[in-house]
Amino acid sequence: MSSIYSSYFMKDLCPSENITASFHPHPLRLKDAHETPYYCVGCKEKGLGKCYQCEDPENCDYHLHRQCCDLSMLCESGRSSSIKFSFLESKKCDFVFQKEAPGANQRGCDACGRDVKGWSYQCKMCKIPHYLHPCCAKLPINQKGEKGIVLDLKAKTSSKCLECGSKNISQGLRGWFYASNCGKHCYHVGCVMDMVLKNLEKGGHGCDDGRYLIKETNDERKSCSCESLTRAQSGAITKRSRKVGTMKFITEATIIVLNLIISAILGIPITNACVAFYNLF
Numbered sequence: 532m533s534s535i536y537s538s539y540f541m542k543d544l545c546p547s548e549n550i551t552a553s554f555h556p557h558p559l560r561l562k563d564a565h566e567t568p569y570y571c572v573g574c575k576e577k578g579l580g581k582c583y584q585c586e587d588p589e590n591c592d593y594h595l596h597r598q599c600c601d602l603s604m605l606c607e608s609g610r611s612s613s614i615k616f617s618f619l620e621s622k623k624c625d626f627v628f629q630k631e632a633p634g635a636n637q638r639g640c641d642a643c644g645r646d647v648k649g650w651s652y653q654c655k656m657c658k659i660p661h662y663l664h665p666c667c668a669k670l671p672i673n674q675k676g677e678k679g680i681v682l683d684l685k686a687k688t689s690s691k692c693l694e695c696g697s698k699n700i701s702q703g704l705r706g707w708f709y710a711s712n713c714g715k716h717c718y719h720v721g722c723v724m725d726m727v728l729k730n731l732e733k734g735g736h737g738c739d740d741g742r743y744l745i746k747e748t749n750d751e752r753k754s755c756s757c758e759s760l761t762r763a764q765s766g767a768i769t770k771r772s773r774k775v776g777t778m779k780f781i782t783e784a785t786i787i788v789l790n791l792i793i794s795a796i797l798g799i800p801i802t803n804a805c806v807a808f809y810n811l812f
Protein backbone atom coordinates (compact mmCIF):
# COMPACT_ATOMS: atom_id res chain seq x y z
CA MET A 532 0.00 0.00 0.00
CA SER A 533 1.51 3.33 -1.02
CA SER A 534 1.84 6.07 1.58
CA ILE A 535 -0.82 8.14 -0.18
CA TYR A 536 -3.34 5.36 0.21
CA SER A 537 -2.37 4.42 3.72
CA SER A 538 -2.69 8.03 4.86
CA TYR A 539 -6.06 8.24 3.13
CA PHE A 540 -7.31 5.10 4.82
CA MET A 541 -5.94 6.23 8.16
CA LYS A 542 -7.95 9.42 7.73
CA ASP A 543 -10.93 7.27 6.88
CA LEU A 544 -10.66 5.44 10.18
CA CYS A 545 -9.99 8.44 12.38
CA PRO A 546 -10.94 11.69 10.64
CA SER A 547 -9.78 15.00 12.16
CA GLU A 548 -12.50 16.66 14.21
CA ASN A 549 -11.45 20.22 13.39
CA ILE A 550 -9.80 21.40 10.21
CA THR A 551 -8.93 24.58 8.37
CA ALA A 552 -9.17 24.39 4.60
CA SER A 553 -8.04 26.88 1.97
CA PHE A 554 -11.45 26.72 0.27
CA HIS A 555 -13.42 28.11 3.22
CA PRO A 556 -12.54 31.20 5.33
CA HIS A 557 -13.68 29.67 8.66
CA PRO A 558 -12.58 26.51 10.47
CA LEU A 559 -14.69 23.40 9.81
CA ARG A 560 -15.86 20.88 12.36
CA LEU A 561 -16.82 17.23 11.86
CA LYS A 562 -20.45 16.75 12.80
CA ASP A 563 -23.05 13.98 12.86
CA ALA A 564 -26.11 14.84 10.81
CA HIS A 565 -28.04 11.59 10.89
CA GLU A 566 -31.53 13.00 11.07
CA THR A 567 -31.47 16.28 9.16
CA PRO A 568 -30.31 16.27 5.56
CA TYR A 569 -27.82 18.99 4.61
CA TYR A 570 -26.79 20.38 1.25
CA CYS A 571 -23.17 19.69 0.31
CA VAL A 572 -21.57 22.74 -1.33
CA GLY A 573 -19.04 20.47 -3.05
CA CYS A 574 -21.07 17.93 -5.00
CA LYS A 575 -24.37 19.89 -4.65
CA GLU A 576 -26.18 16.80 -3.39
CA LYS A 577 -28.21 16.28 -0.25
CA GLY A 578 -26.25 14.56 2.44
CA LEU A 579 -26.81 12.67 5.66
CA GLY A 580 -24.39 11.27 8.18
CA LYS A 581 -20.96 12.65 8.96
CA CYS A 582 -20.17 16.03 7.42
CA TYR A 583 -17.86 18.99 7.88
CA GLN A 584 -19.82 22.02 8.98
CA CYS A 585 -18.65 25.62 9.39
CA GLU A 586 -17.68 26.29 12.99
CA ASP A 587 -20.10 29.21 13.01
CA PRO A 588 -23.37 27.56 11.84
CA GLU A 589 -25.55 30.49 12.98
CA ASN A 590 -23.92 32.85 10.50
CA CYS A 591 -22.51 30.55 7.86
CA ASP A 592 -24.49 27.69 6.32
CA TYR A 593 -21.62 25.64 4.93
CA HIS A 594 -21.65 21.84 4.81
CA LEU A 595 -19.46 19.35 3.00
CA HIS A 596 -19.75 15.58 2.84
CA ARG A 597 -16.84 14.10 4.73
CA GLN A 598 -15.84 12.36 1.49
CA CYS A 599 -16.02 15.62 -0.50
CA CYS A 600 -13.94 17.46 2.09
CA ASP A 601 -11.27 14.73 2.24
CA LEU A 602 -11.06 14.57 -1.56
CA SER A 603 -10.80 18.30 -1.92
CA MET A 604 -7.94 18.47 0.57
CA LEU A 605 -6.22 15.53 -1.09
CA CYS A 606 -6.62 17.24 -4.46
CA GLU A 607 -5.12 20.50 -3.18
CA SER A 608 -2.14 18.71 -1.74
CA GLY A 609 -1.50 17.36 -5.25
CA ARG A 610 -1.92 13.77 -4.09
CA SER A 611 -5.28 13.09 -5.71
CA SER A 612 -5.39 9.69 -7.37
CA SER A 613 -7.63 7.93 -9.86
CA ILE A 614 -10.07 5.13 -9.03
CA LYS A 615 -10.74 1.93 -10.95
CA PHE A 616 -13.54 -0.54 -10.22
CA SER A 617 -12.87 -4.22 -10.78
CA PHE A 618 -16.58 -5.04 -11.15
CA LEU A 619 -17.11 -2.80 -14.19
CA GLU A 620 -17.52 -4.45 -17.56
CA SER A 621 -15.18 -1.96 -19.17
CA LYS A 622 -11.85 -2.56 -17.44
CA LYS A 623 -10.26 0.57 -18.92
CA CYS A 624 -12.49 3.06 -17.04
CA ASP A 625 -10.36 5.23 -14.79
CA PHE A 626 -12.02 7.98 -12.74
CA VAL A 627 -10.30 11.21 -11.72
CA PHE A 628 -11.59 13.75 -9.17
CA GLN A 629 -12.46 17.17 -10.56
CA LYS A 630 -14.05 20.31 -9.17
CA GLU A 631 -15.45 21.68 -12.46
CA ALA A 632 -19.08 20.62 -12.85
CA PRO A 633 -19.81 18.70 -16.06
CA GLY A 634 -21.85 20.63 -18.64
CA ALA A 635 -25.63 20.40 -18.82
CA ASN A 636 -27.28 17.42 -20.56
CA GLN A 637 -24.68 14.99 -19.35
CA ARG A 638 -26.01 11.64 -18.30
CA GLY A 639 -26.51 11.01 -14.60
CA CYS A 640 -24.04 9.47 -12.18
CA ASP A 641 -23.19 5.90 -13.26
CA ALA A 642 -23.88 4.61 -9.76
CA CYS A 643 -27.02 6.38 -8.47
CA GLY A 644 -28.46 7.89 -11.67
CA ARG A 645 -28.87 11.41 -10.24
CA ASP A 646 -27.57 14.46 -12.11
CA VAL A 647 -23.97 15.43 -11.47
CA LYS A 648 -24.01 19.14 -10.62
CA GLY A 649 -20.79 19.78 -8.74
CA TRP A 650 -17.57 18.04 -7.76
CA SER A 651 -17.30 14.62 -9.35
CA TYR A 652 -15.15 11.82 -10.62
CA GLN A 653 -14.92 11.73 -14.41
CA CYS A 654 -13.71 8.76 -16.44
CA LYS A 655 -10.75 10.00 -18.47
CA MET A 656 -10.53 6.91 -20.67
CA CYS A 657 -13.88 6.70 -22.48
CA LYS A 658 -14.81 8.79 -25.54
CA ILE A 659 -18.22 9.59 -24.07
CA PRO A 660 -17.56 11.21 -20.70
CA HIS A 661 -19.22 9.58 -17.72
CA TYR A 662 -19.27 10.55 -14.08
CA LEU A 663 -19.63 9.48 -10.47
CA HIS A 664 -20.55 11.56 -7.43
CA PRO A 665 -17.61 11.62 -4.98
CA CYS A 666 -19.71 9.71 -2.42
CA CYS A 667 -20.74 7.14 -5.02
CA ALA A 668 -17.10 6.61 -5.99
CA LYS A 669 -16.37 5.82 -2.35
CA LEU A 670 -19.08 3.17 -1.90
CA PRO A 671 -17.68 0.04 -0.23
CA ILE A 672 -17.22 -2.85 -2.67
CA ASN A 673 -18.85 -5.21 -0.19
CA GLN A 674 -20.66 -5.10 3.14
CA LYS A 675 -20.87 -7.94 5.64
CA GLY A 676 -23.75 -8.21 8.09
CA GLU A 677 -25.43 -10.55 10.56
CA LYS A 678 -26.71 -14.01 9.56
CA GLY A 679 -23.85 -14.41 7.10
CA ILE A 680 -25.34 -11.85 4.73
CA VAL A 681 -22.79 -10.37 2.35
CA LEU A 682 -23.65 -7.67 -0.17
CA ASP A 683 -21.57 -6.97 -3.25
CA LEU A 684 -21.56 -3.74 -5.20
CA LYS A 685 -22.38 -4.55 -8.84
CA ALA A 686 -22.86 -2.68 -12.08
CA LYS A 687 -24.86 -5.52 -13.62
CA THR A 688 -27.15 -8.17 -12.14
CA SER A 689 -29.54 -10.78 -13.43
CA SER A 690 -32.17 -9.74 -10.85
CA LYS A 691 -34.33 -6.65 -10.68
CA CYS A 692 -34.18 -4.02 -7.94
CA LEU A 693 -36.72 -4.92 -5.22
CA GLU A 694 -37.62 -1.27 -4.74
CA CYS A 695 -38.30 -0.03 -8.29
CA GLY A 696 -38.86 -3.46 -9.85
CA SER A 697 -36.56 -2.68 -12.74
CA LYS A 698 -33.00 -3.36 -13.89
CA ASN A 699 -32.49 0.23 -15.04
CA ILE A 700 -32.64 3.07 -12.54
CA SER A 701 -33.71 5.51 -15.26
CA GLN A 702 -34.08 5.53 -19.05
CA GLY A 703 -31.04 3.82 -20.47
CA LEU A 704 -29.03 3.96 -17.25
CA ARG A 705 -28.45 0.76 -15.34
CA GLY A 706 -27.18 2.19 -12.06
CA TRP A 707 -25.19 0.24 -9.47
CA PHE A 708 -26.71 -2.35 -7.15
CA TYR A 709 -26.02 -4.02 -3.89
CA ALA A 710 -26.83 -7.71 -4.35
CA SER A 711 -26.80 -10.35 -1.59
CA ASN A 712 -24.83 -13.58 -1.60
CA CYS A 713 -28.10 -15.57 -1.26
CA GLY A 714 -29.31 -14.01 -4.50
CA LYS A 715 -32.66 -12.83 -3.11
CA HIS A 716 -31.95 -9.21 -2.18
CA CYS A 717 -30.97 -6.70 -4.80
CA TYR A 718 -31.38 -2.92 -4.57
CA HIS A 719 -30.22 0.03 -6.64
CA VAL A 720 -27.96 2.31 -4.63
CA GLY A 721 -30.04 5.26 -5.91
CA CYS A 722 -33.36 3.66 -4.91
CA VAL A 723 -32.23 3.16 -1.29
CA MET A 724 -30.96 6.78 -1.21
CA ASP A 725 -34.39 7.95 -2.36
CA MET A 726 -36.06 5.72 0.21
CA VAL A 727 -34.06 7.27 3.04
CA LEU A 728 -34.47 10.89 1.92
CA LYS A 729 -38.20 10.55 1.17
CA ASN A 730 -38.78 8.93 4.52
CA LEU A 731 -36.96 11.75 6.31
CA GLU A 732 -38.93 14.39 4.41
CA LYS A 733 -42.11 12.72 5.64
CA GLY A 734 -40.95 12.96 9.22
CA GLY A 735 -39.19 9.63 9.51
CA HIS A 736 -42.18 7.56 10.61
CA GLY A 737 -42.59 5.31 7.62
CA CYS A 738 -43.88 2.35 9.59
CA ASP A 739 -46.58 3.83 11.78
CA ASP A 740 -49.17 4.98 9.30
CA GLY A 741 -48.12 3.32 6.09
CA ARG A 742 -47.01 6.57 4.47
CA TYR A 743 -44.03 4.70 3.22
CA LEU A 744 -44.20 1.05 2.26
CA ILE A 745 -41.29 -1.06 1.23
CA LYS A 746 -42.21 -3.12 -1.78
CA GLU A 747 -41.25 -6.74 -1.82
CA THR A 748 -41.72 -9.36 -4.50
CA ASN A 749 -43.31 -12.75 -3.89
CA ASP A 750 -39.88 -14.26 -4.14
CA GLU A 751 -38.67 -12.03 -1.36
CA ARG A 752 -41.56 -13.10 0.88
CA LYS A 753 -40.39 -16.68 0.79
CA SER A 754 -37.65 -17.35 3.26
CA CYS A 755 -34.15 -17.25 1.85
CA SER A 756 -31.09 -19.15 2.96
CA CYS A 757 -29.95 -16.36 5.28
CA GLU A 758 -33.19 -16.64 7.22
CA SER A 759 -33.39 -20.37 7.69
CA LEU A 760 -32.00 -20.04 11.23
CA THR A 761 -34.36 -17.28 12.27
CA ARG A 762 -37.85 -18.19 11.17
CA ALA A 763 -39.34 -17.49 14.57
CA GLN A 764 -37.82 -14.03 14.79
CA SER A 765 -38.80 -12.94 11.31
CA GLY A 766 -42.33 -14.19 12.04
CA ALA A 767 -42.41 -11.92 15.07
CA ILE A 768 -41.40 -8.92 13.00
CA THR A 769 -44.19 -9.62 10.55
CA LYS A 770 -46.77 -9.79 13.30
CA ARG A 771 -45.59 -6.54 14.83
CA SER A 772 -45.81 -4.79 11.47
CA ARG A 773 -49.37 -6.07 11.02
CA LYS A 774 -50.32 -4.90 14.49
CA VAL A 775 -49.46 -1.27 13.71
CA GLY A 776 -51.84 -1.53 10.81
CA THR A 777 -49.68 -1.53 7.71
CA MET A 778 -49.92 -3.94 4.81
CA LYS A 779 -46.22 -4.42 5.02
CA PHE A 780 -44.52 -7.77 5.20
CA ILE A 781 -40.89 -7.23 5.94
CA THR A 782 -38.42 -9.95 6.70
CA GLU A 783 -35.53 -9.77 9.09
CA ALA A 784 -33.10 -10.36 6.23
CA THR A 785 -34.55 -7.36 4.38
CA ILE A 786 -33.95 -5.16 7.41
CA ILE A 787 -30.35 -6.36 7.68
CA VAL A 788 -29.80 -5.82 3.94
CA LEU A 789 -31.28 -2.30 3.94
CA ASN A 790 -29.31 -1.32 7.04
CA LEU A 791 -26.12 -2.51 5.34
CA ILE A 792 -26.87 -0.45 2.23
CA ILE A 793 -27.82 2.63 4.27
CA SER A 794 -24.60 2.36 6.24
CA ALA A 795 -22.63 2.03 2.98
CA ILE A 796 -24.31 5.02 1.34
CA LEU A 797 -23.98 7.32 4.34
CA GLY A 798 -20.58 6.08 5.44
CA ILE A 799 -21.81 5.45 8.98
CA PRO A 800 -21.47 2.34 11.18
CA ILE A 801 -24.18 -0.29 10.75
CA THR A 802 -25.39 0.17 14.33
CA ASN A 803 -25.97 3.88 13.63
CA ALA A 804 -27.86 3.03 10.46
CA CYS A 805 -30.15 0.75 12.49
CA VAL A 806 -30.81 3.37 15.15
CA ALA A 807 -31.14 6.37 12.86
CA PHE A 808 -33.41 4.64 10.38
CA TYR A 809 -35.37 2.30 12.57
CA ASN A 810 -38.46 4.27 11.64
CA LEU A 811 -37.95 3.48 7.99
CA PHE A 812 -39.14 -0.02 8.81
Ligand SMILES: [Zn+2]
Binds near residue numbers: 572
Ligand atom coordinates in the same frame (compact mmCIF):
# COMPACT_ATOMS: atom_id res chain seq x y z
ZN1 LIG B 1 -20.60 16.21 -1.36
Ligand SMILES: [Zn+2]
Binds near residue numbers: 585586592
Ligand atom coordinates in the same frame (compact mmCIF):
# COMPACT_ATOMS: atom_id res chain seq x y z
ZN1 LIG C 1 -18.15 29.54 7.38
Ligand SMILES: [Zn+2]
Binds near residue numbers: 621623
Ligand atom coordinates in the same frame (compact mmCIF):
# COMPACT_ATOMS: atom_id res chain seq x y z
ZN1 LIG D 1 -15.12 4.94 -18.79
Ligand SMILES: [Zn+2]
Binds near residue numbers: 640641644663664667
Ligand atom coordinates in the same frame (compact mmCIF):
# COMPACT_ATOMS: atom_id res chain seq x y z
ZN1 LIG E 1 -24.16 9.14 -7.59
Ligand SMILES: [Zn+2]
Binds near residue numbers: 692
Ligand atom coordinates in the same frame (compact mmCIF):
# COMPACT_ATOMS: atom_id res chain seq x y z
ZN1 LIG F 1 -34.28 0.43 -8.12
Ligand SMILES: [Zn+2]
Binds near residue numbers: 714755756758784
Ligand atom coordinates in the same frame (compact mmCIF):
# COMPACT_ATOMS: atom_id res chain seq x y z
ZN1 LIG G 1 -31.20 -13.52 1.95
